[in-house]
Amino acid sequence: GAVVSQHPSWVICKSGTSVKIECRSLDFQATTMFWYRQFPKQSLMLMATSNEGSKATYEQGVEKDKFLINHASLTLSTLTVTSAHPEDSSFYICSGSTGEWEPQHFGDGTRLSIL
Amino acid sequence: AQTVTQSQPEMSVQEAETVTLSCTYDTSESDYYLFWYKQPPSRQMILVIRQEAYKQQNATENRFSVNFQKAAKSFSLKISDSQLGDAAMYFCAYWGSNYKLTFGKGTLLTVNP
Numbered sequence: 001g002a003v004v005s006q007h008p009s010w011v012i013c014k015s016g017t018s019v020k021i022e023c024r025s026l027d028f029q030a031t032t033m034f035w036y037r038q039f040p041k042q043s044l045m046l047m048a049t050s051n052e053g054s055k056a057t058y059e060q061g062v063e064k065d066k067f068l069i070n071h072a073s074l075t076l077s078t079l080t081v082t083s084a085h086p087e088d089s090s091f092y093i094c095s096g097s098t099g100e101w102e103p104q105h106f107g108d109g110t111r112l113s114i115l
Numbered sequence: 116a117q118t119v120t121q122s123q124p125e126m127s128v129q130e131a132e133t134v135t136l137s138c139t140y141d142t143s144e145s146d147y148y149l150f151w152y153k154q155p156p157s158r159q160m161i162l163v164i165r166q167e168a169y170k171q172q173n174a175t176e177n178r179f180s181v182n183f184q185k186a187a188k189s190f191s192l193k194i195s196d197s198q199l200g201d202a203a204m205y206f207c208a209y210w211g212s213n214y215k216l217t218f219g220k221g222t223l224l225t226v227n228p
Contacts, residue, residue, distance in 0.1 A: 032214070034215070034216075038158075042220070042221075043206060043218045043219065043220050043221050044160075044206070044216075044218050045218075046215055046216070049214075049215065091158060093158075093160065095160075097214075100214045101148075101214070103162070103165070104216060106159070106160035108157070108158070108159050109158050109159070109160075111158075
């Protein structure tokens with residue numbers, strides 16, 4: 001149980017385009033979803049936290065206009081990287097949780113490459 | 116803010132041997148959770164073991180066990196009978212009242228045949 005599906009797993013696109021990453025909880029209702037970014041050989045850094053039906057809360061230093069997060073339902077959250085540039089290339093991972101003290105279940109991540 | 120420190124960037128172990136990965140953390144909270152996650156080359160985050168701070172007994176999951184020293188704010192992971200499939204990046208993580216995971220920088224474990 002507690003499966004999170006993240007798509008796409010790998011995307012390559014040209015600089016200036018926007019890219020949408022989906023995160024779906026398949027067998028539970030994710031009240032809260034988290035989006036992380038991971039650079040090669042580094043740790044996961046939390047970008048933002050979103051609660052269903054509410055605006056996302058972004059961590060300090062994360063551009064909310066660059067990284068648009070939508071959490072319109074209890075099973076789906078999306079991260080849109082707008083006007084992507086090579087420096088946005090990274091590994092993005094989402095996770096979902098059913099509540100404040102409930103564990104996070106991670107998706108398999110998305111490798112984003114901007115040419 | 117909470118911090119998590121993993122002082123060993125890399126570790127290696129012989130197959131079938133035992134290895135211990137270190138983790139220390141800093142917090143002023145009394146209620147929290149600690150986790151060890153494994154991230155193999157596929158980059159999937161796999162929960163290895165979880166410890167509730169209010170529990171004095173150390174958590175154990177098959178070949179994986181922790182040594183949780185709350186006063187010392189230490190949370191080490193012991194892997195017994197190491198297997199080739201244990202090779203991965205291991206992250207220690209803290210989860211407190213802000214309901215966010217704070218990760219350490221990770222320890223890359225190599226298992227030698």
